[in-house]
Amino acid sequence: MRDELDEAAVGRLFREESGRSVATLIRVFGDIDIAEDAVQDAFTTALRLWPSDGLPPNPGGWITTTARNRAIDRLRRESRGRELLGEVAALWPNSSGMPGEVESVPDDRLRLIFTCCHPALSPATQVALTLRLLGGLSTNEVARSFLVAEHTMAVRLVRAKRKIRAARIPYRVPARHELPDRLRSVLAVVYLIYTGGLNNPAGPGLCPEAIRLARLLTALMPDEPEVAGLLALLLLTDSRRASRTGPDGSLVLLSEQDRRQWDRALIDEGQAIVRWCLHRNQPGTYQLQAAINAVHADATTAVQTDWPQIITLYNQLLAIAPTPVVALNRAIAIGEVHGPDAALVLVDQLDLDNYYPFHATRADLLQRLGRNSEAATAYKRAADLAPTDTERDFHKRGGRTSH
CATH class of the missing domain: 1.10.1740 (Rna Polymerase Sigma Factor; Chain: A)
Structure with a gap:
């Protein structure tokens, strides 16, 4: 033992x-x-x-x-x-043999994130390579983050390493004026490191590591609203982490969580950053996601959630990031205001067959409409695609989706 x-x-x-x-x-x-x-x-x-x-x-x-x-x-x-x-x-x-130089990026891991996010590599490759090297994620876990097959991701990673070697891409700290050009991929890496820890019970240390890196980024680039938005998003998400699972390890949805367990210090810090971002009036994807989470944190019970405000924020997010995943989350919010029929019409327009929350959302909406046989099929598909045992068990039992 x-x-x-x-x-x-x-x-x-x-x-x-x-x-x-x-x-x-x-x-x-x-x-x-x-x-x-x-x-x-x-x-x-x-x-x-x-x-x-x-x-x-x-x-x-x-x-x-x-x-x-x-x-x-x-x-x-x-x-x-x-x-x-x-x-x-x-x-x-x-x-x-361990150099002790002081440069503009004061941490080896943050330095390597910026280095991997070299413009000679495609944005998707930048993120995937850094997740593999720094996030402690397996190739299969990185592949799931990108909704591709493990073999496909393995080939991408090998090609990226070859390109770095062949192109002699230097392992150096970018000059300060170069940092903003690398920012989008760097933020994506930090966010995916956090979600990798959140969704994998074997890697809980990734969550505080991502927050630490986000804090380093805010110190490095204090006038970048999207950097602040990412930190706020991670803090607000992390405030609920302890309540995401029950004593038996089962998944607990946001609507059913004991909000007394939420970390008010993290919520207060995250909401203060969101207010700072609002004053800057330079909305970006991480700021808007943080604002959505701030609205959730304002409600003392699930029924008090300001869903119309969340829809407004998702409308803004969809305008600047028109991805099917954003559209799916917007549809969930619309379902809370206008009912499951309205949400299902929107969900069925999305091409997300390999994305398990898509099937979980459809299952929940179908169940609420009394279409139980179709709901059972969708739950089975969600369970087959779910990345963790906890999520698989949840969907096998036919539970509701999280918002």
Whole structure:
């Protein structure tokens, strides 16, 4: 039993620490594959040693140091590796091999996010590669974030690494005047790191990590409303995280959550940021999503939710981000005001067959209309596509969708 518990602990640490270690080693060695392989080797070693030896005082530091040593051992055995080690030694002559420079981006992981978001890569590839390297997500989990097959995503990631190597894209911190051009992809990465932790019980450490990165971004770019909007969105979402599951681990919908469990400090901070964004009057997708969440947080009970205001915000969001996912969420809000018939008409116009919340939403609307046989079929489809056991079990039971 101890071995099982320790294996689970190593898995959690991989989620929480692999991004930090990979980012540090890429900065030192300048090679993605070397960094990834070394960190994977270090965690394999940890899985062998820690069940009997116990966790070291600083597990993350142990992983980084072990991975660095593994990388050095590998490079010493290869002629090109010995050349690379000479370059590293010339650049970083200190004994640790870990440079301590101070640059405009003061964190290895944030530095790597900006580096991966190089304009030579497509925006989707930028996000996918950074999620894989920094978010602790598997290729399959990254694929689910993009609604594509695992094999398709694996090919994209391999091509991205090859392009970085072939184009000699530098691992450097962008100058401050270059940062805004990378911003959209960087914000998407931080948001997807958060949702990766929110939707995966094995990776809860990703949620505070995403918030930490969002705070670093706001300090780096304090006059960017969308950066502030992302931070507000994460804070308001995180205020409800503890109430998303019941004592037995089952999913609890927003409408059924015990709002006394919501974190008022996070809500107050998030709503204050939303008000700041409103005064700036430069609406963007993250600001509008944060404003929607702020309206939810204002209601002390589900029935008090200001759904007309939420529809107004979704109308604005759909105007600047006309995606089917936004349209789906808008339809859910319309269903709360105008009834399930009106919502179902809108939902059935969307092409989201591989997106499980689409089927869950249809199932809920059909159930509310008394079309139980069709609802059961839609719930089964939602359960088949759901990414976690908790969500699969919920939809197998025919539960309502979350808003």
